[in-house]
Amino acid sequence: MAGPKKIEERKAQILAAAETVFARKGFSEATISDVARQAGVSDATIYEYFASKEELLFTIPGETTRMGTELLEFNLRYIRGAGNKMRGLIYHYLAFYQEHPDYAAVSMLILKQNRKFLETEAYRHVREGYGLFLRVIEEGVQSGEFRADLDKYLVRAAILGAIEHQVTRRALMDKPANLVDLVDPLTDLLLGGLKRPVNPAAMNFKITVEPISSSDD
Amino acid sequence: MAGPKKIEERKAQILAAAETVFARKGFSEATISDVARQAGVSDATIYEYFASKEELLFTIPGETTRMGTELLEFNLRYIRGAGNKMRGLIYHYLAFYQEHPDYAAVSMLILKQNRKFLETEAYRHVREGYGLFLRVIEEGVQSGEFRADLDKYLVRAAILGAIEHQVTRRALMDKPANLVDLVDPLTDLLLGGLKRPVNPAAMNFKITVEPISSSDD
Amino acid sequence: MAGPKKIEERKAQILAAAETVFARKGFSEATISDVARQAGVSDATIYEYFASKEELLFTIPGETTRMGTELLEFNLRYIRGAGNKMRGLIYHYLAFYQEHPDYAAVSMLILKQNRKFLETEAYRHVREGYGLFLRVIEEGVQSGEFRADLDKYLVRAAILGAIEHQVTRRALMDKPANLVDLVDPLTDLLLGGLKRPVNPAAMNFKITVEPISSSDD
Amino acid sequence: MAGPKKIEERKAQILAAAETVFARKGFSEATISDVARQAGVSDATIYEYFASKEELLFTIPGETTRMGTELLEFNLRYIRGAGNKMRGLIYHYLAFYQEHPDYAAVSMLILKQNRKFLETEAYRHVREGYGLFLRVIEEGVQSGEFRADLDKYLVRAAILGAIEHQVTRRALMDKPANLVDLVDPLTDLLLGGLKRPVNPAAMNFKITVEPISSSDD
DNA sequence: CATGAATGAGATTTCATTCAT
DNA sequence: TATGAATGAAATCTCATTCAT
Numbered sequence: 058m059a060g061p062k063k064i065e066e067r068k069a070q071i072l073a074a075a076e077t078v079f080a081r082k083g084f085s086e087a088t089i090s091d092v093a094r095q096a097g098v099s100d101a102t103i104y105e106y107f108a109s110k111e112e113l114l115f116t117i118p119g120e121t122t123r124m125g126t127e128l129l130e131f132n133l134r135y136i137r138g139a140g141n142k143m144r145g146l147i148y149h150y151l152a153f154y155q156e157h158p159d160y161a162a163v164s165m166l167i168l169k170q171n172r173k174f175l176e177t178e179a180y181r182h183v184r185e186g187y188g189l190f191l192r193v194i195e196e197g198v199q200s201g202e203f204r205a206d207l208d209k210y211l212v213r214a215a216i217l218g219a220i221e222h223q224v225t226r227r228a229l230m231d232k233p234a235n236l237v238d239l240v241d242p243l244t245d246l247l248l249g250g251l252k253r254p255v256n257p258a259a260m261n262f263k264i265t266v267e268p269i270s271s272s273d274d
Numbered sequence: 275m276a277g278p279k280k281i282e283e284r285k286a287q288i289l290a291a292a293e294t295v296f297a298r299k300g301f302s303e304a305t306i307s308d309v310a311r312q313a314g315v316s317d318a319t320i321y322e323y324f325a326s327k328e329e330l331l332f333t334i335p336g337e338t339t340r341m342g343t344e345l346l347e348f349n350l351r352y353i354r355g356a357g358n359k360m361r362g363l364i365y366h367y368l369a370f371y372q373e374h375p376d377y378a379a380v381s382m383l384i385l386k387q388n389r390k391f392l393e394t395e396a397y398r399h400v401r402e403g404y405g406l407f408l409r410v411i412e413e414g415v416q417s418g419e420f421r422a423d424l425d426k427y428l429v430r431a432a433i434l435g436a437i438e439h440q441v442t443r444r445a446l447m448d449k450p451a452n453l454v455d456l457v458d459p460l461t462d463l464l465l466g467g468l469k470r471p472v473n474p475a476a477m478n479f480k481i482t483v484e485p486i487s488s489s490d491d
Numbered sequence: 492m493a494g495p496k497k498i499e500e501r502k503a504q505i506l507a508a509a510e511t512v513f514a515r516k517g518f519s520e521a522t523i524s525d526v527a528r529q530a531g532v533s534d535a536t537i538y539e540y541f542a543s544k545e546e547l548l549f550t551i552p553g554e555t556t557r558m559g560t561e562l563l564e565f566n567l568r569y570i571r572g573a574g575n576k577m578r579g580l581i582y583h584y585l586a587f588y589q590e591h592p593d594y595a596a597v598s599m600l601i602l603k604q605n606r607k608f609l610e611t612e613a614y615r616h617v618r619e620g621y622g623l624f625l626r627v628i629e630e631g632v633q634s635g636e637f638r639a640d641l642d643k644y645l646v647r648a649a650i651l652g653a654i655e656h657q658v659t660r661r662a663l664m665d666k667p668a669n670l671v672d673l674v675d676p677l678t679d680l681l682l683g684g685l686k687r688p689v690n691p692a693a694m695n696f697k698i699t700v701e702p703i704s705s706s707d708d
Numbered sequence: 709m710a711g712p713k714k715i716e717e718r719k720a721q722i723l724a725a726a727e728t729v730f731a732r733k734g735f736s737e738a739t740i741s742d743v744a745r746q747a748g749v750s751d752a753t754i755y756e757y758f759a760s761k762e763e764l765l766f767t768i769p770g771e772t773t774r775m776g777t778e779l780l781e782f783n784l785r786y787i788r789g790a791g792n793k794m795r796g797l798i799y800h801y802l803a804f805y806q807e808h809p810d811y812a813a814v815s816m817l818i819l820k821q822n823r824k825f826l827e828t829e830a831y832r833h834v835r836e837g838y839g840l841f842l843r844v845i846e847e848g849v850q851s852g853e854f855r856a857d858l859d860k861y862l863v864r865a866a867i868l869g870a871i872e873h874q875v876t877r878r879a880l881m882d883k884p885a886n887l888v889d890l891v892d893p894l895t896d897l898l899l900g901g902l903k904r905p906v907n908p909a910a911m912n913f914k915i916t917v918e919p920i921s922s923s924d925d
Numbered sequence: 926c927a928t929g930a931a932t933g934a935g936a937t938t939t940c941a942t943t944c945a946t
Numbered sequence: 947t948a949t950g951a952a953t954g955a956a957a958t959c960t961c962a963t964t965c966a967t
Contacts, residue, residue: 517821518736519735519736574903577902599821600821601821603876604816604817604818604821604876604880606880609880609881628902631902635904636903636904637902637903637904638900638902638903638904638905639904640896641893641896641897641902642893645890645893645894645897646897646902648870648873648874648877649866649869649870649873649894649897649898651873652866652869652870652871652872652873652874653865653866653869653870654869655869655873656865656866656868656869656872656873657865657869659820659821660865663821663823663826664826673862676858676859676862677862677866679857679858680858680862680863680866680898680901681866681897681901681902682901682902682903683855683901683903684897684898684899684900684901684902684903685794685845685848685854685855685858685863685898685899685901686791686853686854686855686899686900686901687852687853687854687855687856688855688905698915
């Protein structure tokens with residue numbers, strides 16, 4: 058049915074179909090036939106472009122991720138202040154997953170728990186993106202905006218965990234409907250903490266008034 | 275080979291085997307034969323106790339979770355202060371997953387991304403445990419210890435996300451070796467936030483001295 | 492359909508079916524379904540007993556060959572004279588292939604040209620049988636019955652080649668109908684050679700008649 | 709890549725590639741893509757010249773065989789004596805296979821066991837070559853050089869069998885390294901037989917001396 | 926209660942072959 | 947003439963599940 062086409066186009070078409078199908082049915086439950094049907098090609102055609110079902114899965118990130126990271130780096134340049142940059146990062150990821158729900162599902166529900174994927178070239182790109190969190194944290198610590206007593210890897214993990222938890226939840230239960238709405242409260246929580254900050258109006262100061270000797274000291 | 279045994283004992287034996295095998299190979303990759311071998315029973319015997327491979331998977335939480343939650347509720351009673359209770363919760367989960375790495379793997383890598391599991395009785399117990407986070411948050415807000423401007427569900431999600439991120443990482447890459455070490459820094463971060471608190475020593479106060487009229491008031 | 496059965500019985504049943512099917516269609520052209528149908532079991536059952544189609548093929552010799560060799564060794568003991576023993580060997584093989592035409596086809600048309608089979612345990616047994624040719628040749632040379640100027644391996648190869656050629660021909664074209672009829676002419680040819688022996692009746696002798704001195708010695 | 713070419717040249721190029729590939733991997737295991745790659749053309753091009761993979765296989769003998777037979781007939785003319793001619797034949801085949809090991813492999817390991825090939829035009833040429841054996845045997849019988857009591861077809865089969873056995877062995881195990889070395893011992897064996905010829909020096913003759921009547925007879 | 930044995934139902938993957946360009 | 951691209955048609959092999967004993 059499907060006539061000749063440029064190779065990259067065809068690959069993209071199959072990858073898009075795979076993303077959709079895997080997102081909907083999961084990797085093991087989805088069949089190559091499902092993907093082929095969705096892509097409008099034959100089963101065999103898929104194997105002309107991808108050596109195996111697993112390779113097909115692992116190729117889904119690829120471009121998307123690499124380009125996302127580039128864009129992100131670009132955008133961060135115009136934001137001043139570590140706190141603002143952190144908000145920018147959180148926004149980037151939540152907005153991205155909001156706009157690519159199938160990719161979100163594949164990423165959160167399939168790839169993230171795949172041991173083999175972790176050794177993949179594609180995963181390296183993912184990690185590169187995560188490196189930006191570290192740089193922003195460092196910057197904040199340096200400038201005195203952020204606390205210096207926290208391990209930066211732990212901080213990053215906590216932030217990513219919070220983001221991923223929401224994205225996963227959305228992939229599984231369609232809630233929350235809008236991830237971007239979470240950017241501010243999440244940033245707020247992570248930057249400001251759960252504890253109520255001490256209200257200066259409620260502070261008690263001990264003010265000591267000392268007579269100043271008018272003569273020499 | 276395996277002689278008659280009390281029904282619950284045999285079930286537990288099979289579940290333990292399933293936990294181990296699923297943790298190691300993943301659900302789809304593991305076979306009933308693998309589980310049977312690990313349990314020291316025949317394939318057919320497994321079907322005497324569980325209707326399907328999926329039911330076997332979904333039964334793994336069961337007791338564990340229910341008992342964990344009970345213990346948790348009990349322990350919390352002896353902790354005063356919402357912040358301390360939160361630390362207690364975080365400790366509970368990290369310690370639990372640290373001690374049950376196979377369960378951690380099954381939970382993080384398999385169950386958590388399974389849509390069908392979310393409709394399960396077993397999952398209700400998991401959620402009940404998570405309810406405690408809400409109660410502690412509420413308590414903290416009530417007592418004024420916690421900020422009142424944050425959605426409690428979001429807060430809980432962030433905390434769980436941070437915890438799960440670490441547990442997942444450990445399940446996949448054996449790092450960090452000791453989850454319990456993370457209790458304090460993680461609690462610190464989540465309660466105190468990433469931003470450096472304003473240092474009172476560096477605060478500027480405008481002190482106004484007014485003469486007090488000694489006559490009328 | 493097929494009920495439980497003793498394991499060796501079932502294996503033999505499948506092997507017999509495989510022999511028939513492979514003989515008829517060749518290895519690549521025959522399918523596991525063909526064999527299963529012939530054996531009256533399901534495709535999957537075959538894989539309960541044999542790990543792969545190739546293993547099924549390589550297991551076809553096995554017993555047959557081992558027992559054949561034993562019988563052969565036994566029989567040879569009662570034959571005197573290397574020439575007679577050689578005739579016995581040739582008879583053994585031709586009769587055996589005559590009686591097991593399917594095995595003959597599998598052996599000549601499939602196994603004999605399979606490089607992997609040569610590294611098989613089963614092939615070792617085949618070779619053991621061939622070792623008897625060497626022993627008989629040696630015996631003949633020792634006793635002076637056979638020529639000593641020929642390499643025994645070459646002789647064996649020639650004899651086996653002649654036998655196999657006939658067996659192959661029969662497997663392919665059903666000719667000759669009776670291999671056993673070839674025993675005598677083949678033995679004759681191989682032992683006596685193609686060249687016409689010098690006919691004593693046609694020999695020329697120079698007869699010298701010398702007068703015998705009647706006196707001394 | 710491959711530009712236009714004379715049709716026969718292109719065919720020969722593909723056939724040579726097929727010979728190499730089939731020799732190395734076997735017919736079923738080799739793919740058209742393998743052959744195409746080896747030939748430096750595309751898969752589709754092969755189908756411009758050959759209707760199917762099988763036809764490609766069956767066309768491999770073709771020229772080679774026909775020319776071989778012609779050469780053989782020519783050479784035999786200059787040899788005198790059936791025994792010498794037989795040696796010449798054996799030499800011809802062994803030398804030919806020695807020089808064309810890929811063709812030897814295809815011929816011995818693939819074509820020889822293919823029922824369909826036997827009905828092929830190409831096979832007729834092969835058989836024609838074999839016809840020379842018959843003629844030489846007949847000549848030898850006629851001239852009294854060879855025994856008359858052996859079926860000529862059987863004799864031919866034995867000789868071919870011996871040759872093919874060696875060629876097959878070489879194709880499979882690279883032994884013997886030099887087939888031509890076998891010409892003399894093999895001819896010797898086939899012509900002279902395995903049995904030790906009676907040594908005239910050891911013969912016993914009964915010599916009868918009769919008085920000759922000097923008168924009439 | 927336990928299991929040996931059997932199988933139905935697929936899934937992935939391969940490849941010879943076709944055809945429009 | 948040459949081929950890139952596509953695919954129909956299978957084939958091997960796997961495995962969850964059943965059931966008679």
